[in-house]
Amino acid sequence: MTSKSLFFKLMKEDFKTRVWTLAISILIFFFSLIVATAMMISFNIYNNSTYNYSDDLAINFMSYIGISNPFFGIIFIVLSLVMAMSGFSYLYSKKKVDMYHSLPVKREVLYFIKIINGILIVVIPFIICEISASLLALANTGKIGVVIAAIWAIAEWTLLFILSYFLTVFSIMLTGNMLIGILACGFFSFYFPLISLVLKGYQSTFFDTYYTSGFIIENVLPNMSSFMLMFNIFELKWLTRIIIVILASIAFLFINLFLYKKRASEAAGKSVSFNVIKLPIKAMMVIFMSILMYLLGYEVMNHSIVWGLFGLIVSGVITHCVMEIIYNQDFKKIFAKKIELLVLIIISIFITAAFQFDIFGYDSYIPSASQIKSTAVISDLLESNSEQYYNKVEISDAYYDESFVDVDYASDSKIEADQIKKMDIQNKDAVLELARQGIEAAKYDLEPQGDFDRVLISYKLKNGRTVGRVYYLDLDQSTLGLSSVYADESYKKSNYPILSQNPENIVSVDFNGIMDNDTHIVFHDDEMKKKFVETYKKELMNLDYETKLKSYPFASIRFNDDFMEGALRKYAGFNYTSDSTSATYSKWENIYASSLESVGFYPIYPEFNETLDLLKEMGVEITYIFPAQYVESIDVSYNDWENTTLDDNNEEVEPYSSETTPKTFTDKKDIEEILDKLVVCDSPYKENLNEDRDYTVIIRSGNPEDSDYRGYNSYGFKKGNIPEILKK
């Protein structure tokens, strides 16, 4: 039986043998925390005249110590390696193992002594230095938040270090000498993220309808590594990441203990401690290298299967040879286990063939209607302004004395992921028909040109899975399906947040019309506000796809809540002076309508009669077409696509090389005829659906000082809406 005193005595003795690691730990944290904080303070004092000193210092300090700082991630990875090696490298030496394992001490006691000391040697200096640094920051900022942030950082970094430490110990438990142990650390740090990249590479290369690789390849594999986890985990919510790290740490604590007890003493000095893992690890390495080199050979050598196979076989054989040399620690065993090599090469070839020739029918996948719970369809053919509703306005008070308003732009992937989650289209037949058309188009490997556009179809299946495919559809052939999807209530509601918004929260609207025909309206009458918002919602909900095709949104409108109104005020106050806008706008607030144009604008079609009537009622002067009286001339170029040289990516070799010499129209009658047919869509919500790509029209307008319509801009026509004057 091991008494408590024996445990602590042994801990003390073990600590003595690892005292050098304590010195490393203290030095690292002293410089990275206390000295770095002192430097930060000194730097901020020096720049005191420019910045808000205490706010800036507090933000810098909190950002520096937080878990999003990769510098500390690297520090803790290095320390976890040092602590694991100093604690458990005795397992690599027969001499040391003989001594430790002959002692009348249970192996689990030895294990926990090593583990606990390894943690304490790092964590105690870290806590002391972190608290000292936070007190330094507190003394210079007076903000208690820095201490709270430090305590939080201590908790999170400690948990991350413990997980990384346990994973390094895991590598040691599986190996029998230090070099192989370090290689194993590398294997467990990078194998799964790399295999995820290779699989994604395979899918995107060989599957025409590839969308995403699914949760396991996209989210699980890249993070099955303490190394990657150190740098990625801050992206998760705090509770989620803490739970993940704690559960993973507990799991590895006991997995390591199990391995430690199972590990034979004679494993010291061997390459791998458990023979049973030799084949799986070798298989993982050989298959990974083979399929990686196939992909590289295939891609680099211009889609050559022969070169791909050459890369696969050569890298498979070399990897197998290296693994056998490592396993046997004997170069003469380079060609050992030839049958296993052959089987692994065959497996690798099968895997590559499964992707290359789509053996499992990824591209032709289409679920039956009975399997589908609901669907989502996302495409610029349906809506190309979704980012308007995902970009977020942020107000920061910290950096400067005056408020700073900025836009947090949403990524396309985030927008798509959210729309897929929200969208529940029930018109399965229409969606499946679109999918069938997409599969047919994919078979012919058509390059996306003209009105071919990307259409993402996502199926929420009854079994709980969500499956997505990307197709390239021709607008002309898919109009019916797209029209049905656009008519779906769920589609509209998931695309346009205003449709689910309560009018009570809205305080103002921004009307943004042709050129500077902009108006900011603050609602003072709740009845009018409610009526206006509901009218717009009704007309947007009733907007059909056919209208989108034949018409165009000549203006945009934004519905502002209190926060947005405040943000616009601050933004305008910061970015404009009254002098710079007085010449253009009848009132200062109208500048709001052209501020932060990437956020929250919805379309106004000429067909939105009721909305337009209400806007007029509220005093908005609406211009439906570009006013001819401001136009000096119009240049029209014809795009000669047939005689254009295109490169491999279907881009013109020289930009605008297809354009003919523009023809200039200055005659009032000609100008009016062109303007009447022109799509003047230059407000924030833009729609170029069904646009004729043969003509480019540039309007030159004069009288720049006192006009809303100054400068020049480029426009096009809708298909089939070309003025007769141009056809001549």
Added chain:
Amino acid sequence: MIEAKNLSKSFDNIKALANINASIRDGDVFGLIGTNGAGKSTFLKVLAGILKPDSGEILIDDENVFENITAKEKFFYISDDQFFFSNTTPKEIIKFYTSVYRNFDVKKCQDILKALDLDINRKVNTFSKGMKKQLCIAIGVAANTRYLLCDETFDGLDPVMRQAVKSLFAKEMDERGLTPIIASHNLRELEDICDHVGLLHKGGILLSKDVSDMKLNIHKVQCVFEKDFDMERLKELDIMQMKNSGRVHTITIKGSEEDIREKMESFAPVFYEMMGLSLEEIFISETEVYGYDIKKLIF
């Protein structure tokens, strides 16, 4: 008492121990001899609970040793190349083992080290191979365990030190019944200390006998017979080996001293003398019975 029952241990495809059965009585000095690779160290490591046997068991007082603290507290294992923490001194090593072995006698250890003229404050990495062995022995003895497992412990000790260690063992055996178990490839090293010897060869025990029994049952007689003596009469003796030098015969005979003397006197030799056998000679004789050439095994 230590008992090994059908003990087997393999390393990959190499059989290090093959169905070993042996028992080690308390208070005896057990010598384990064999060539390099015979399995001596493996046997000791299994006995010390370092290695887990593939089959069979090794018991100390009827308790399995592997991962059994009660059993492990009864012995101290000295490996052929003992590990010491880097940059450490005997003083610090004593402290470490004091925390592990509850009966560790610090004073005894210091006394032994003093007697061996080892400085307890000197860094161990400056010690010679022999000094390190002495340090191991001092710690092993001071651990006050019932058994002391020594793997090639006498290797590297000079003859004087070897004698000093043997005396130390004898004293400990006398005072507290220490049972040293000594593995060695050198039979001569164990000559005057072992009570019981086990001969290991290719992972198996060729023989395991009390030295006294072997000595009682084998005798060497040097004799000169009358010229007309009928040498055929010697067949009445259980002769294991006979060498002749002129008329002087040196005969190794199996049997009790009393019986041999009685027979020899009945032959009316001109001269005869009973001579003592070295352990080496006993082994030569014993292993020949099994068809082994002992000289190839252990010398």
